[in-house]
Amino acid sequence: MDTKELETTALLAQIELGKGDLARLGEAVSQMLDNFRKMNELDTEGLEATTHALVTDNRVRPDSPVPSDLADALVERSPELEDRFIVIPNVL
């Protein structure tokens, strides 16, 4: 994969790549992509795509409230709290 493609992909993946990363990770990514292209040797004409091996139906649960006691435990696990508000870095 050329550097430009790699940079675009990293941007989409929300990962920052330094110069050293580009060379090191780029080589590993390219090597795997070459391996992926091997799939073209196999004729898959007429085959359906398998998304899940054994799941055939889309199960949903009834649209009704279910009690959960997790809210406090989750809030307590925040790095910084003011009352029940989660403090985040100033990003504006």
Add this chain to the structure above:
Amino acid sequence: MDPTFETRWSQFSAKKQAYLAYARPMEQKVGSFLTYRPDVEAPQAGALQGLPFAVKDNIAVKNFPLTCGSRMLETLVSPYTATAVARLQAAGAVVIGKTNLDEFGMGSSTDLSALGKTNNPWDFSRVAGGSSGGSAAAAAAGLVSFALGTDTGGSVRQPASFCGVYGLKPTYGTVSRYGMTAYASSLEVMGIASKSLALTEKVYGVMKGRDPHDQTSLDPAPGVARAVKTIAVLDGLTDLEPAVQRAYEATLDHLKALGYRLLPVHLGTLDYAVPAYYTIATAEASANLARFNGIRYGLRPEYAENPEDLIRKSRTAGFGDEVKIRIMLGTYVLRSGFQDQYYTKAQKVRTAIRNDLQKVFDQADLLMTPTFPTRAFVHGDRSMTPYQQKLADKFTVTANLAGIPALSFPAGLEEGLPVGMQFMAPAFEEGRLFEAAAKFATRVAAPDCPGTSLDWSK
């Protein structure tokens, strides 16, 4: 060995001091745990009463850390317990620690953990395998009666093979994934590593079953029970390390001596299993790991210019190289314009592999292959690059792509290191795996790792 094995382990609470005197120095050498809390009392009721077990650190256990072996989640403590773990606890088993793993389950050595180093109990200079290396090492070193891992592409079976224990990857969906940190959702399932085959089967029996919290979970529906008679084997199998080749041929001889008919088969799609697996696994990983962004989860930078900058800084500092490589690969294969060429193609190859396996199971009750082409390799060994480790996953990923159950079983020692072989069965036919492995164990038992002992329980 089996009845004694469980009876001895059920002494865990009563003989705590003797256990600790054995286990603490052993754990210092092996390094299987990221969190080790053996100072707990085990319940004295239930099918698994009093049995201590370990849980891979990408599975949630309430009030234990849930790091996934990553800087990203180093400080996370889980507020809830995974369904499968809760079922084991309800049956009387007790969690005594969280085991080391390759970051987010991505790797074959456990050397890609950002938080600890795990050694193979058979040879401390070698890796325990991965990604559930801590779980397999803890089971082999006699630190727990069994350990839970996750198997996305062989992550329970390969370390089980490296450490000389049994490693079960159940049928996809038969064990709830609720509480398991998602990596590749359509491929992965929780599995079990243990020195005891009977206990592995028992633990699976407790864990399995549909869970309202996981909409892909299923109740196992095995077909009419029938004895295993025919075992398919790969025709003209090469590219194995000579020691594994020897163990493989010896296994064939043992199976013949046990009265099984061996049926050579050609799996034409096997060469495409690795590219199809890594295409699908990385695509799903890129979506699943998008949630780690320093906002709802994960490492948070000190400051950021804007929200995008905060997310980028969090992910850049929080993820290791291998995770970044896989996220980028997955992002690439899902990009518009490339999707048909890679992701959709891989899903069609997946269909071809399933069809191929179906043909095998039309003629045979089980398929037997080596678990991995090599024995445990040395830490940082240049003879097995990360790329070569991925290519070597071909025997294990096949079962994940097809969703079928597979069991790695100890098949003897070669030059002092264990070698594992694996049985694969049609969906829901775990019973066949246990039956054949139990018969095989009458000829080759799970090996005792030097320096390990259950004498503390006497």
